[in-house]
Structures are given as C-alpha cells and as structure tokens.
Amino acid sequence: MIDSLILQDLYIYPVKSLGGIRLTEATTEQxxxxHDRRWLLVDERNRFMTQRQTPAMALLRVAPAYNGFLLTHVQRPDLLPLYIPFEATPERTLFVTIWDDMVFGWRGSREADEWLSEALGQVCKLIYMSDMVRRDVDPDWNPEGQLVSFADEYPFxxxxxxSLDDLNTRLADPVSMxxxxxxxxxxxxxxxxxDTWGQFRIGDVTFQAVxxxxxxxxxxxxxxxxxxTPTGEPLRTLATYRSIGKKVMFGQNVTSTEKGLLRVGSAVEVLSLKP
Structure with missing residues (x-):
C-alpha cells in the first residue's frame, strides 16, 4: 500500500481548450x-478547435456562475462577460468532428457564437454534448466500454x-500545472x-489508471x-527523460465506471499497481 497521498486539486474545463475552474468538490459521472468538456468550439468546417492551432483560446477565462459559467477575455475589456449555461437545449443541432470521431451536438446561442467569433477573430460555433451522444474511449484500452466527453481521449x-515539481527543477523558467x-x-x-498505479480510490470512487x-x-x-514558448519548453525538456518511442509522456489517463463525490483533501488510496 502507498499512503500519505492527498487529493490536492480538482479542475473542470467546461469548454474544451478554454480556461479551467478549480473546485473544492466535484461529482464523477460516466x-x-x-460539466467537464461538455462544450466545444468548432470552426467553419465544423471541426474541433484547440489551443494547438488557436493559442488565443488561452485568453478566454472561465468563472463559475449560477447554473453555468461566465467567459471573459483577459485582453478585451470591451467584450462584456458572456454567460453560458452548463447544459444546452436541442433547438439547433449539428454534426461535428473531433479527432477521428463525428458526433451529434446541440448548438449554443447565436449570441455565444458571435461573442466567441469576435474574441478569437475567426468564425466559430459553440457545441454541447448531450447525454444522448455516445463517444467511446479507444476499445483497445477500454474493455469496460467507458464513454468520454469532448476531452481528447479519456474521462479523467x-x-x-x-511530477510537476521534478520537471520544474529541470527548467530555467518553471511552469504551472x-x-x-x-x-x-x-x-x-x-x-x-x-505511472505505476493500476486501480486507486478517492473517497468512495474507484478509478483505473489506463x-x-x-x-x-x-x-x-x-x-x-x-x-x-520560443524554446519549446516544457516539452523539450520532458522529451529528454519522459519519451516512449516518439511520444512525450506526462500524467495518467484514467477511467471510472462509478458515480460519486470527490472532495479536495481526501485521501488517495492505491489499490493495485500495473503489471
């Protein structure tokens, strides 16, 4: 058994690739x-947008609000905060592409599309994933049939x-989580x-590090x-000691089939290690 592990932080990202919200407690779902990554921005071709191609998305901050959240642009005070509910309604629908998946989504408001297009300087649309949508985790790595939101691959x-502290000892300019x-x-x-964990538990919820x-x-x-970063950090340094083949690794993709409540400060119990 491994002890003295504590859940330090919980984060959700209501809109994929925009700012996150730090929570003191959160509910796990399928x-x-x-509310994590249930919203997505897509371009004129209805293809998903991220900071990979549009780094200006980092300037859009997300703050909690009643039954939803507020978007603000840190460099555009002329853009008044935009309210977005946690869930959309099915009045307007659209098929969108995220990686190799094509999924059915509900569109946000026209006001949201206009605000986001102005904020990012390109036409974009806001899309919501309803509970009716099925987007599966890679079956080769997911024998339990776990679903995923608009996150890249895995639910958690x-x-x-x-691990971040170790990386920062190797960087001239430390980076944040x-x-x-x-x-x-x-x-x-x-x-x-x-990296070595198999199953672990936080509160009453059991997870699998995949x-x-x-x-x-x-x-x-x-x-x-x-x-x-002009130097390519922190990816450049990570590549010197965290590479497997041509990929640079940091963090663990995780699944869970259980619903429950997580609280910051709870103990993290490692139940098994990877073979």
Whole structure:
C-alpha cells in the first residue's frame, strides 16, 4: 500500500481548450467530472478547435456562475462577460468532428457564437454534448466500454504534484500545472509514481489508471499570455527523460465506471499497481 497521498486539486474545463475552474468538490459521472468538456468550439468546417492551432483560446477565462459559467477575455475589456449555461437545449443541432470521431451536438446561442467569433477573430460555433451522444474511449484500452466527453481521449487526467515539481527543477523558467490541464492533482509520493498505479480510490470512487498521457505542443502555450514558448519548453525538456518511442509522456489517463463525490483533501488510496 502507498499512503500519505492527498487529493490536492480538482479542475473542470467546461469548454474544451478554454480556461479551467478549480473546485473544492466535484461529482464523477460516466464521461468524467460533471460539466467537464461538455462544450466545444468548432470552426467553419465544423471541426474541433484547440489551443494547438488557436493559442488565443488561452485568453478566454472561465468563472463559475449560477447554473453555468461566465467567459471573459483577459485582453478585451470591451467584450462584456458572456454567460453560458452548463447544459444546452436541442433547438439547433449539428454534426461535428473531433479527432477521428463525428458526433451529434446541440448548438449554443447565436449570441455565444458571435461573442466567441469576435474574441478569437475567426468564425466559430459553440457545441454541447448531450447525454444522448455516445463517444467511446479507444476499445483497445477500454474493455469496460467507458464513454468520454469532448476531452481528447479519456474521462479523467491525473497528475502528481511531485511530477510537476521534478520537471520544474529541470527548467530555467518553471511552469504551472495549468499547462497540462489535469482533472485530478494529488500531493505526496515520488515523482511519476502515478505511472505505476493500476486501480486507486478517492473517497468512495474507484478509478483505473489506463495509460500515460502523450503531450503535445499545447503544453508550450503560456496560459497567461497565449504565447508559445520560443524554446519549446516544457516539452523539450520532458522529451529528454519522459519519451516512449516518439511520444512525450506526462500524467495518467484514467477511467471510472462509478458515480460519486470527490472532495479536495481526501485521501488517495492505491489499490493495485500495473503489471
């Protein structure tokens, strides 16, 4: 058994690739934490948008509001805050593409489309994933048939604070955890100990650490300025000691079939290790 592990932080990202919200408690659902990445921005071709191609998305902050959230642009005070409900209605629908998946979505308001298009300087549309949509995790890595929201691949992303601390000792300019967009951050344990985990439990919810998370150029986007690091950090340094084949790994992709309530400060109990 591994002890002294504590759930340090909980994050949701209501709109994929926009700012996150730090929570003190969150409910787990079939697709991940409640309200996590249920909204998506798509371009004129109805293809998903992220900071990989549009780093200016980092400038759109998300703050909690009653039954929804507020979007603000950190460099555009002329754009009044935009309210978005946690859930959409099915009046307007659209098929959209995210990676290799085509899914059915409900459109947000025309006001939201206009605000976001103005904020990002290109035509975009806001799309909601309803509970009727089925988007499966890769079956080769998901024998339980787990669903996922508009997250890249998996319902949850887990990172240990010790892993980020280890990385920052190797960087000239330390980076924040927000470069990596985790849902679950734990304190305690050694750097990258999460790589070895199989099943673990937080509160009454049991999780399965499936595989390491391959990182991309998005980690080089400064979340305060939306500028890419000219040196390619932290990806460049991670590649020197966290590469498997041609992929750079940081964090664990996680699934769970259980519903429950997570609270910051709860103990994290490792139940098994990977073979």
């Amino acid at each position: 697709r991940g934490l409640r 992303l887990l990172i240990g604070q010790s 927000n470069r990596f967009r985790p849902n679950l951050v734990f304190s305690g344990g050694t750097a990258f100990s999460e 595989r390491s998370c391959a990182r991309c150029v998005m980690t080089t986007v400064d979340q305060q300025t939306s500028l890419r």
